[in-house]
Amino acid sequence: MPEPTHTRPETGPPERGGPPARPRRSRERSREARLAWAFLAPSVLVFAVFLVYPLGRTVYLSMHGNDIIGEPNRFVGLSHFAEMASPAYVQVLVTTLLFTLGVVVPGVVGALAVVLLLEGVIRGQKFFRGAFALPFAFSVASASVVFVVFFSPGNSVLNGILYRLGLDQVPWLTSQEIALWSVCITTVWMNLGYGVLVLAAGIGSIPREINEAARIDGATGPRLAWNVTVPLLGPQLFFLIVISTINALQSFGQIHILTLGGPVGSTTTLVYSVYQDAFAFGTSDFGRASAQALVLLVVVLVCTAIQFGVIERKVHYS
Amino acid sequence: MTRAPAPARDAAAEPATGSVRRYRHGPGFWAGRVLLYALLALFLVPVLFPVYYMFVGAVMEPRELSTFPARLLPTGITTDSIRGALDAVPLMRMYGNSVVMAGIITACQLATSALAAYAFVFLRFRFSAIVFALFLSTLMVPQEATFIPNYLTLTGWGLGDSYAGLVLPFLAYAFGTFLLRQSFKQFPRELFDAARIDGMGHLRFLWTILIPLNKPALTAVGMYVFITSWNMYFWPLIITRTTEMQTLQIGLNSLRVGEAANPGLLLAGAALSVIPTLALVVLGQRFIVRGLTAGAVK
Numbered sequence: 064m065p066e067p068t069h070t071r072p073e074t075g076p077p078e079r080g081g082p083p084a085r086p087r088r089s090r091e092r093s094r095e096a097r098l099a100w101a102f103l104a105p106s107v108l109v110f111a112v113f114l115v116y117p118l119g120r121t122v123y124l125s126m127h128g129n130d131i132i133g134e135p136n137r138f139v140g141l142s143h144f145a146e147m148a149s150p151a152y153v154q155v156l157v158t159t160l161l162f163t164l165g166v167v168v169p170g171v172v173g174a175l176a177v178v179l180l181l182e183g184v185i186r187g188q189k190f191f192r193g194a195f196a197l198p199f200a201f202s203v204a205s206a207s208v209v210f211v212v213f214f215s216p217g218n219s220v221l222n223g224i225l226y227r228l229g230l231d232q233v234p235w236l237t238s239q240e241i242a243l244w245s246v247c248i249t250t251v252w253m254n255l256g257y258g259v260l261v262l263a264a265g266i267g268s269i270p271r272e273i274n275e276a277a278r279i280d281g282a283t284g285p286r287l288a289w290n291v292t293v294p295l296l297g298p299q300l301f302f303l304i305v306i307s308t309i310n311a312l313q314s315f316g317q318i319h320i321l322t323l324g325g326p327v328g329s330t331t332t333l334v335y336s337v338y339q340d341a342f343a344f345g346t347s348d349f350g351r352a353s354a355q356a357l358v359l360l361v362v363v364l365v366c367t368a369i370q371f372g373v374i375e376r377k378v379h380y381s
Numbered sequence: 382m383t384r385a386p387a388p389a390r391d392a393a394a395e396p397a398t399g400s401v402r403r404y405r406h407g408p409g410f411w412a413g414r415v416l417l418y419a420l421l422a423l424f425l426v427p428v429l430f431p432v433y434y435m436f437v438g439a440v441m442e443p444r445e446l447s448t449f450p451a452r453l454l455p456t457g458i459t460t461d462s463i464r465g466a467l468d469a470v471p472l473m474r475m476y477g478n479s480v481v482m483a484g485i486i487t488a489c490q491l492a493t494s495a496l497a498a499y500a501f502v503f504l505r506f507r508f509s510a511i512v513f514a515l516f517l518s519t520l521m522v523p524q525e526a527t528f529i530p531n532y533l534t535l536t537g538w539g540l541g542d543s544y545a546g547l548v549l550p551f552l553a554y555a556f557g558t559f560l561l562r563q564s565f566k567q568f569p570r571e572l573f574d575a576a577r578i579d580g581m582g583h584l585r586f587l588w589t590i591l592i593p594l595n596k597p598a599l600t601a602v603g604m605y606v607f608i609t610s611w612n613m614y615f616w617p618l619i620i621t622r623t624t625e626m627q628t629l630q631i632g633l634n635s636l637r638v639g640e641a642a643n644p645g646l647l648l649a650g651a652a653l654s655v656i657p658t659l660a661l662v663v664l665g666q667r668f669i670v671r672g673l674t675a676g677a678v679k
Contacts, residue, residue, distance in 0.1 A: 092505065095504050095505055095506065096504070096505070096506035096507065098500075098504055098583060099500040099504035099505070099506040099509075100500075100506065102496040102497060102499055102500035102504065103496070103497050103500050103512065105492070105493040105496065105497075105552070105553060106493045106494070106496070106497045106516070106553040106555070106558065108553075109493065109549075109550070109552050109553035110516075110519055110553060110555075112534070113527060113531055113534075113549065113550035114519055114522060114527055116530065116534075117526075117527035117529075117530035117531050117534070118522065118526070118527065118530075120529075120530035120533070121526060121527070121529060121530055124529065124530070133533075173424065176420075176424065177421075177424050180417060180420055180421050180424070181421075183413075183417045184417070184418075184421070191421065191425070193663070193666065194425060194428070194429060195424070195425070195428055196662060196666065197428070197429065197432055197659070197662070198428060198431070198432070199662055200655055200658040200659040200661070200662040200663075201651075201655055201658070202611065202612035202614070202630055202654065202655070202658065203612060203614050203630070204612075204614055204629075204630035204631070204633045204634060204654070205435075205630075205633060205650075205651040205654045205655050206431070206651075207633075207634075208633050208634070208636065208637070208647040208648075208650065208651050209431050209434070209435045209647070209648065209651050210431070211637065211644075211647055212434075212438065212446075212644040212647050212648055213431070213434075215644060219449060219450070219451060220434065220450075220451045220453075222449075222450070223449060223450025223451045223453075224450070224453075226449075226450045227450055252427070252428070252431065255428060256428075260666075284413060309523070312523070313523050313524075313525055315525070315614060315615045316614035316615065316630070319614070319618070319634070320633075320634050320637070334525050334615075337525065337528075337529075338615070338619075341528075341529050341532075342532075342618075342619050349529055349533070352529055353529055356525065356526045356528075356529060357526065359523060359525060359526055360522065360523060360526040363521070363522075363523040363526075364521055364522075367520070367521040368521070371521075
């Protein structure tokens with residue numbers, strides 16, 4: 064935004080006003096600054112108490128052992144972090160990675176396929192887009208309980224459909240090999256609408272002339288989509304990949320509702336492991352849980368930093 | 382999608398190749414159309430089926446859901462599952478809890494964000510740019526990483542299992558500040574200065590001029606905040622203990638106890654819980670898109 068001429072620079076005395084005006088102006092200036100801090104105070108207070116202080120306390124807790132009610136009682140240094148190398152926790156990290164891949168790859172590819180197909184729709188495009196966005200209205204919990212019914216062995220909606228098609232039954236949530244992918248299916252379903260909205264917004268911002276020019280050059284249908292639209296969607300695709308990764312790393316509700324981290328820990332991701340150590344079964348092992356929370360924090364920070372870095376270079380938002 | 386009006390052309394020579402033709406539509410065009418819609422249906426059916434089955438299953442005869450294979454079409458309509466779900470868990474109370482929680486968080490975040498955004502746009506103070514950068518950096522922290530200390534803090538204050546405990550950590554969030562700052566910056570500086578010269582105070586200017594003129598941005602932020610807090614799961618799960626204080630999302634999981642006997646309870650509960658957000662998504666999609674995609678910041 065172009066700065067109007069009468070805006071004074073932040074620091075250094077304004078010369079235009081001359082000496083007599085200065086005391087009044089500086090008093091006004093400090094009043095303005097006080098008011099600014101008063102306006103910022105509510106936000107700063109919330110951030111300080113519920114964000115900054117907790118980070119410090121998480122670091123403190125992560126380096127302490129605790130008694131059974133979670134009271135820190137001895138300094139253990141970095142041993143909680145060293146435990147992350149034990150097979151049980153390596154398994155958690157592997158599960159987290161598999162889950163993230165199993166959510167991000169199909170989610171992004173699916174959303175891209177949907178918006179590209181929608182580009183070919185002449186009439187009712189808005190209707191289709193709205194239909195694809197519907198799962199976005201579902202909370203994690205409501206989507207998960209619907210899929211509990213779908214996966215349930217008792218009535219088994221999905222197995223019933225497979226049965227009608229003459230296919231084998233699938234032990235959706237009871238098999239160690241399959242349960243994680245069932246949680247992925249649920250997650251992809253509930254996130255697809257968001258991906259479609261993001262990419263559709265990106266397609267909407269592509270200048271019409273580019274498509275027209277490509278058409279005149281003879282590009283149609285799939286070729287137009289792949290060679291023209293997809294490259295132009297680069298920023299939105301990148302944004303979607305990063306956001307989906309961060310969301311996947313933070314996924315909790317669907318695991319808590321569908322599998323409780325099982326069977327035999329096969330769906331215990333990092334976030335779920337934090338929950339289990341800290342809050343489930345009355346364990347209150349805040350030290351171990353805090354160490355894992357910090358690992359989660361670092362992974363998410365790295366993802367976000369990559370995103371900020373790249374977007375900062377591409378988009379000007381000031 | 383827009384397409385130039387097709388100029389007339391001799392159709393006789395049109396071979397049946399190419400998926401989409403710009404001119405007279407030959408068989409190839411129609412083959413492309415059919416393929417396109419078939420592919421769309423391939424995606425659309427799995428996306429819509431859970432929505433369909435949730436609503437249909439909620440009003441199906443419970444025993445029709447428990448057969449193998451489960452019925453996909455209802456033979457009759459009954460409110461058994463809905464009433465059963467309301468009996469099994471105090472869903473209406475939890476509904477109220479969710480409304481109170483999401484409502485307080487939304488109102489407070491709008492207030493804290495609007496004030497902070499105002500300070501960043503219209504007030505001059507030292508370190509303004511640095512403070513704004515610090516605000517943005519709070520967005521990088523996953524909330525899950527703060528839950529253990531926040532749980533200890535709030536239960537330490539005796540606020541576990543209370544509305545205060547549910548909402549306090551979420552009363553400010555830099556995402557709203559960021560979006561509103563973007564919007565406030567569009568306001569013409571000359572008008573601001575004119576209002577100031579006329580002796581209008583900052584708060585009065587914010588309340589009577591700026592907020593009414595920025596309703597779309599405030600709506601986008603409000604909807605975004607309401608939906609995300611309505612959908613919260615992890616925090617309400619750990620901070621509440623009693624069913625009286627639990628939110629709807631946690632209540633849904635409690636319905637699992639009766640699932641073996643009647644899966645319809647889960648579908649009915651899910652259907653009841655989805656209606657408000659479904660209405661928001663259908664009616665306010667443009668605001669939601671704006672809130673979700675603006676600035677490419679989570």
